[in-house]
Amino acid sequence: MASVIDVAREAGVSxxxxxRVIRGTGPVDDDTKLKVLTAVKKLGYKPNLLARGxxxxxxxxxxxxxxxxxxxxxxxxxxxVEESCAARxxxxxxxxxxxxxxxxxxxxxxxxxxxxxxxxxxxxxxTSSALKSLLARAIPVVGIDRALQxxxxxxxxxxNYEAGQMAAKYLFSMGHKKVACxxxxxxxxxxxxxxxxxxxYYQANGLDVESVVGKDxxxxxxxxxxxxxxxxxxxxxxxxxxxxxxxxxxxxxLKRLGVQIPQQVSVMGMDDIKxxxxxxxxxxxxxxxxxxxxxxxxxxxxxxxxxPGLPIQKFVLSPSLVIRDTVKRI
Numbered sequence: 581m582a583s584v585i586d587v588a589r590e591a592g593v594s595x596x597x598x599x600r601v602i603r604g605t606g607p608v609d610d611d612t613k614l615k616v617l618t619a620v621k622k623l624g625y626k627p628n629l630l631a632r633g634x635x636x637x638x639x640x641x642x643x644x645x646x647x648x649x650x651x652x653x654x655x656x657x658x659x660x661v662e663e664s665c666a667a668r669x670x671x672x673x674x675x676x677x678x679x680x681x682x683x684x685x686x687x688x689x690x691x692x693x694x695x696x697x698x699x700x701x702x703x704x705x706x707t708s709s710a711l712k713s714l715l716a717r718a719i720p721v722v723g724i725d726r727a728l729q730x731x732x733x734x735x736x737x738x739x740n741y742e743a744g745q746m747a748a749k750y751l752f753s754m755g756h757k758k759v760a761c762x763x764x765x766x767x768x769x770x771x772x773x774x775x776x777x778x779x780x781y782y783q784a785n786g787l788d789v790e791s792v793v794g795k796d797x798x799x800x801x802x803x804x805x806x807x808x809x810x811x812x813x814x815x816x817x818x819x820x821x822x823x824x825x826x827x828x829x830x831x832x833x834l835k836r837l838g839v840q841i842p843q844q845v846s847v848m849g850m851d852d853i854k855x856x857x858x859x860x861x862x863x864x865x866x867x868x869x870x871x872x873x874x875x876x877x878x879x880x881x882x883x884x885x886x887x888p889g890l891p892i893q894k895f896v897l898s899p900s901l902v903i904r905d906t907v908k909r910i
Contacts, residue, residue, distance in 0.1 A: 582623035584693030590619035595693035640670040643691040643699040649676040652853040660874035698881045702726045705767040720884040722877045736877045736895045738868045740770040743899045744777025747820045747848050755910040756818030761791040762805040764822045774822045802829020824849035824856045842908035861905035869897050
């Protein structure tokens with residue numbers, strides 16, 4: 581079945597132009613209109629009546645793009661953004677980019693075709709072109725989670741360097757001098773920032789940190805990362821994983837190998853997902869202020885929609901330490 585993107589490609593115009601022609605809104609010259617209508621007929625395109633109904637009934641439609649909807653961290657973002665949108669009279673539609681730049685581009689074009697009022701996005705990686713594309717088209721956008729400081733766009737993120745420092749400070753205060761870190765993927769800036777904060781704290785105290793870089797933030801990667809660490813370093817007493825999925829995977833593998841947690845190795849995570857409270861022992865972690873991040877992001881986006889000329893605003897919110905049962909004083 582043909583999509584708005586297919587029609588746009590056939591007519592040689594943007595998806596938003598196709599949307600304006602089909603909906604009969606906005607200025608479109610006769611030649612362009614003819615190209616679009618010809619493409620519609622040739623491809624047998626049928627408009628998405630549900631999506632049109634959303635637009636016509638609410639008049640307020642915001643898009644949210646996240647790298648993986650099944651990941652508990654992003655599921656939490658989704659829940660809070662949707663709640664915040666509804667409280668302000670907006671409807672949220674969701675795009676799952678599946679950690680794939682090509683899918684990210686398709687989701688972006690779909691949102692543009694639906695003529696969303698604005699988009700909140702957590703990019704796939706630092707090399708993503710999604711934000712640049714949105715800015716070039718003058719579409720209101722706010723970055724969350726994987727936003728970059730140097731990009732001239734509104735964003736709301738957690739203090740990732742601060743989170744690394746916080747994790748290191750707590751492990752150090754509990755007597756852990758030999759520590760290791762499981763990092764997230766290198767192409768994602770927040771992975772590097774978290775590690776830099778963790779490493780810098782220990783180096784400031786005259787100590788080194790061993791580490792391994794994971795290919796993603798998933799449970800299975802935590803398992804593999806622990807195996808890699810134990811092949812090279814066997815005497816660490818403290819381990820920080822840059823998110824809870826990595827930490828829980830690491831705990832699983834340590835237990836399988838007969839390592840007691842926290843008696844032999846203390847483990848910390850990052851994010852404070854619900855699963856971390858449900859495992860045994862329950863996971864000590866660094867909490868993201870999800871609700872505050874999402875409410876501020878929706879607020880910024882609506883302000884940007886109403887007043888495009890506002891100065892760029894960048895907010896970095898502080899994380900917090902959640903002490904449970906996986907860190908022992910030595």
